[in-house]
Amino acid sequence: MNDSAGTDGNSSYGHKPFKRSRSHFADRVTADGRDGWPVEAGRYRLVASRACPWASRALVSRRLLGLEDALSLAVADPLQDDRSWRFTLDPDGRDPVLGIRYLSEAYDARERDYPGGVSVPAIVDVPSGKLVTNDYQQITLDLATEWTALHRPGAPDLYPEPLRAEIDEVMEGIYRDVNNGVYRAGFADGQDTYEEAYEALFRRLEQMSERLADRRYLVGDTITEADIRFFTTLVRFDAVYHGHFKCNRRKLSEDPVLWAYARDLYQTPGFGDTVDFHHIKQHYYRVHTGINPTGIVPAGPDLSGWLTPHHREQLGGRPFGDGTPPGPVPENEAIPTAHQP
CATH class of the missing domain: 3.40.30.10 (Glutaredoxin)
Structure with missing residues (x-):
C-alpha cells in the first residue's frame, strides 16, 4: 500500500x-x-x-x-x-x-x-x-x-493443496472486482470509468453473496486465504469505501449474507483483533486529499454492529479445520479499546 x-x-x-x-x-x-x-x-x-x-x-x-x-x-x-x-x-x-x-x-x-x-x-x-x-x-x-x-501447534492450513485451483479462481475475481475494484471506482478520472468499476464491484459482491448463502466459507468448510483477502475489503466497506470511494449502491450492512459472513470472520480470533478502525478512517480521509480535500473524518458509521450475533455457525464449517484458534494477542500488539467497536 x-x-x-x-x-x-x-x-x-x-x-x-x-x-x-x-x-x-x-x-x-x-x-x-x-x-x-x-x-x-x-x-x-x-x-x-x-x-x-x-x-x-x-x-x-x-x-x-x-x-x-x-x-x-x-x-x-x-x-x-x-x-x-x-x-x-x-x-x-x-x-x-x-x-x-x-x-x-x-x-x-x-x-x-x-x-x-x-x-x-x-x-x-x-x-x-x-x-x-x-x-x-x-x-x-x-x-x-x-x-x-x-507455525504454532494447531495452525490452520490456509492454502490447502487440493483446493488451490478453486481458491486461486475465487481470489482472482475478488481481487479484480472487489479488492482492486473499490480503488478503480474511488480514483476513476471519468464517469464511464467509475461506472464500469462500480458495476463490476457490485456484480461480484452479489455473486459472492449468492455463493455464501448456504456455505460458511468461500472454499471448502474452513477459513482459507480467499476469506482473508475478501474480509480485508469488507471490513473497510461501510467505514470508507461506501462514501469515500463512492461505492454506494448499498452498504455491507444492507446485504444480510455478506454482513453476517463478515461479522463471523470479525468475531473469529485472528481477524477482528487485528483491525483498527481509527487507523483506517484517519488514513483514508486525511491522506487522500484529492478525494477529500477538507481532511474531515466522518464521525460514523456506528461500529457496534460488528459484535452482534451472526448465526453463521448454523451452516456448519470448521473455522480452523483440524487445528485450533490462535492464542491471545501479544500485549504490545493489542488494538486500543477506543479504536474498536
Whole structure:
C-alpha cells in the first residue's frame, strides 16, 4: 500500500484509468532459501499499516498461523508525509528493531534511487536492514506454505493443496472486482470509468453473496486465504469505501449474507483483533486529499454492529479445520479499546 502515489498498494492514477502496478521487489522468503532469503525465526520484520487492506492480509495470516514470535511486527503511522510510511507511533519516531524513521530507508538499503513508491506490507531483513519483498500477493501465500516449520501447534492450513485451483479462481475475481475494484471506482478520472468499476464491484459482491448463502466459507468448510483477502475489503466497506470511494449502491450492512459472513470472520480470533478502525478512517480521509480535500473524518458509521450475533455457525464449517484458534494477542500488539467497536 503506497499512498505517496495517492492510493493503496503499488499503483498509479491520473488522466487515465486507475492501474495497480506489480511489486518491484518480489524476492521470496522460502524454506529452502532459493532467493537467498531462508525462513529463519527472528531474522525478518514485517512492516505493515493497520489502515491498509493489503497489509492487513499479512496481519491476519500471521496471527492465525501463530508467527508472532518468529516474524516481528512494525506498525507504521496511518498518516504519511512526503517520505511515505513512517514510524512516528514508536518512541522517538524510530522503529525500535530496524532503527529507522521511514520504511523508505529499508528500500534505499536494498536499491538506492528506486523510482517506485514505498508500499506495505514489506518484509525487511533485520541484520542488513534491507527490504526483502513488498509482493503483497505472495507474502501471505508464503507465510502459509513456506513458513510451516515455524507455525504454532494447531495452525490452520490456509492454502490447502487440493483446493488451490478453486481458491486461486475465487481470489482472482475478488481481487479484480472487489479488492482492486473499490480503488478503480474511488480514483476513476471519468464517469464511464467509475461506472464500469462500480458495476463490476457490485456484480461480484452479489455473486459472492449468492455463493455464501448456504456455505460458511468461500472454499471448502474452513477459513482459507480467499476469506482473508475478501474480509480485508469488507471490513473497510461501510467505514470508507461506501462514501469515500463512492461505492454506494448499498452498504455491507444492507446485504444480510455478506454482513453476517463478515461479522463471523470479525468475531473469529485472528481477524477482528487485528483491525483498527481509527487507523483506517484517519488514513483514508486525511491522506487522500484529492478525494477529500477538507481532511474531515466522518464521525460514523456506528461500529457496534460488528459484535452482534451472526448465526453463521448454523451452516456448519470448521473455522480452523483440524487445528485450533490462535492464542491471545501479544500485549504490545493489542488494538486500543477506543479504536474498536
